Amino acid sequence: MKHYNCRVVVEQLEAAFHPRSIAVVGASGNPSSMGYRYVHHLTNYGYRGQVYPVTPHWSEVLGFEAYPSLENVPGTVDYVICCIPASKVPDLLLECPDKGVKVVHLFTGRFSETGHEDAAKLEEEVLHRAREFGICLIGPNCMGIYYPKGGLAFSYDFPTEPGKLGMFLQSGGAATEFIHYASLRGIRFSKVISYGNALDLNEADFLEYLSQDPETDIIASYIEGIKDGRRFFKALSRASLIKPVIILKAGRGSAGARQAASHTAALAGSLKIWETAIRQAGAIQARTLEELLDLVVCFYFLPPILGAKVGIVGGGGGRSVLSADEWEEAGFDVVPLPPEIKEEIKKTLPELWWDWIRNPVDVSIFPEGALVGNLSGNIVRMMAQSPHFDLIIVNMPLGGPFSITEFVALVSMQVDDIIDMNKKELKPLSMVLNTGNLSINDFDDLRWRCLAEQNAKLISAKVPIYATAVQAANAIIRMMNYYQRKEGIS
């Protein structure tokens, strides 16, 4: 029996990301089938190689000539997307060697995750056959690959523009959701792999691949269970030296572990061991998809931060008090405003009670003329230029006492100013801006439209934005810890 070592996977995965030809086996002309959707995505996302729908039921799918079986396809096939029922997979694999197939993505599910013994046995047989033929498997029970640069995707409405976040996720649903919500926040992707049951290629393979991938600067992952803990955590330590790796471990409690078993047949393992191992490897742990996204946002947009001294500007008095609490509780040092900035404010605006201003800077105590004259922007600039701060946070107000027209004018000016400052890279800078849980009727409301407009401007200017101070602070402090550890500071 020829046993191909699939563990040295960089070439295999390169083949998966750059196939010259793809066969969608189980293709269909029915728009509500996955066999249709995978063909659709190849054309829709601009895949430029050969596309071969394989199905005995249709003569063509979306304009491509269809073939009754893989062996009927003319020429070689680098990559197979498999949507046929589980029981037919072993026979499909028999046809692969003649076509030169390197990687098979098994969208096909209902293997060991069902908890049925015969399904688990079938899965074993599939693995055995793939190894015998030297074919790599992604999956089964997964969505496969999203590689915008190569025109590969597994769902509708993903960004076509590529970026620098690489991901491997055991759940295709989590991957799809994450991509949608992350793209709202300006995140773009290098390569995403949804890998389900990890029968052949597993989390360690994907991690090793992405850590070497020059298109990937940050790695994020959703894992329910691992196949080889020793190898994975070794790879995690190595990867974390090269780039930040953020891990969301799901299936943490008893209910979650039961659920993970029935989802991807994962053995969830002890949470304590996981947490210790992730920390020791120098990786970053997230506990929810939302937290994973918050962490990605700061690693994606902020330069490394090595100190915890934060300067905060914006919002009224209540927001200033709460900001002080929230940033301090997350581990930041809300230092007093340095005397030279107070002196500078005194010069600019002597009639203001300058010795009353603190950090956080409560802009609601300014006379309105000073606001319109952009005193707050000037203070942000002074803080950004001061060596007393490692990080500047701007709280976006929601209007306070202002009418909507006053608010729109004020906020637009302030946001333009912040974008200008951010371009000059004086200091790491982030914004707290809550665009609100909008209902359809709120789309016509000038306040929410204005916030959505500012959000768009800030995101396209690559300013990291968080809905709440707690989200921002909890993400950024862990980013700081990562870089401090890397620089040997802590």
Add this chain to the structure above:
Amino acid sequence: MKHYNCRVVVEQLEAAFHPRSIAVVGASGNPSSMGYRYVHHLTNYGYRGQVYPVTPHWSEVLGFEAYPSLENVPGTVDYVICCIPASKVPDLLLECPDKGVKVVHLFTGRFSETGHEDAAKLEEEVLHRAREFGICLIGPNCMGIYYPKGGLAFSYDFPTEPGKLGMFLQSGGAATEFIHYASLRGIRFSKVISYGNALDLNEADFLEYLSQDPETDIIASYIEGIKDGRRFFKALSRASLIKPVIILKAGRGSAGARQAASHTAALAGSLKIWETAIRQAGAIQARTLEELLDLVVCFYFLPPILGAKVGIVGGGGGRSVLSADEWEEAGFDVVPLPPEIKEEIKKTLPELWWDWIRNPVDVSIFPEGALVGNLSGNIVRMMAQSPHFDLIIVNMPLGGPFSITEFVALVSMQVDDIIDMNKKELKPLSMVLNTGNLSINDFDDLRWRCLAEQNAKLISAKVPIYATAVQAANAIIRMMNYYQRKEGIS
């Protein structure tokens, strides 16, 4: 010296909420002044009593005849909104007794919160004079009253429709923000008091008033410091027996306490003492404005929940695993699906691998036909009817593998079904639905529009909605604790 006891405040506050006439002292025709805005709000929110702008600089403001001083106003004045500089407040108070003024709201700031000794002394003088004349003060340094039913408000674009949440907040900015964000989530208000420095009427007065107020079912508060701890916590214990009281204590750390002192001259006090006292009183503590809102949402929309057994439906496999973790970690019991429901599913759809379904119910394992046939809705209904669950949670999907038209059709049907179920009040039910941090260009995206549409439908059907499972679970478990304590269960 006549010393009027202002502590029996129900009548005084009733007068403040139902004044027959209001004088805005420091009124102005300049739209970017508070003296203009307060007059504007009175007309805009439909206040039906007499409005008297008082200003020597304008002969009329927004169509109302203006008077150079309070004594020139014809007839009595129940309530004064004061926007003149701090130094002029003592003289204004001299004119109040003749006009029969009961309550003065001092928007005017720059008293003790500035940290200046002369300002603190002036504040003392104001209090002394008010007590001498038997006049109640709200503030100083605050926004005053929002009472939609009476046409009183302190900012633009607040809901005009009244509701059942009563609030007292030491910060006007926090009040304004909270009202905007809360109204997005369907919350409406009975009475809101922004009370700033609490010179005269203080937190205990407002709490006692709202706990007796028949228009208020839930009380929420933002407090930086208290004037009389003993009295307040006594009042809090009594109030918590009548209705839920949620307290956000701000100024918790050293930076926050410094900030609170300069904001409302509050002595922040020890956090530990606060937390213990709030818990012992049977009130509920929030740590951020967002958490305060999450708590309000469940008290507002859900019936009392006395047990922790949760049934979860919806979303894909990853979301199901994470939901199990997140609800369990918050203290809920993610119980197995009872056999009778499994049996029922087996009957409905024998070809489905019915013994594979668990709680959380991963709807992505259903055949698509079953989804369209609303199997998930039927399972929600069975769970809602089952005595095995105390609470049902529905996770709103974001599209999974579906095209946007498939998604819109599926989701609309499911949401209509949930609204129907919610109407029948079979079981406390909540939804996790993240409408996303939208940028202006996303307003044209069908996916986000669809979620915003569902959000609108669900909110108007009074289904409580949370953006994340963690937010929902952490709020609802504390609500359960409140009712369990009240019923003597824990």
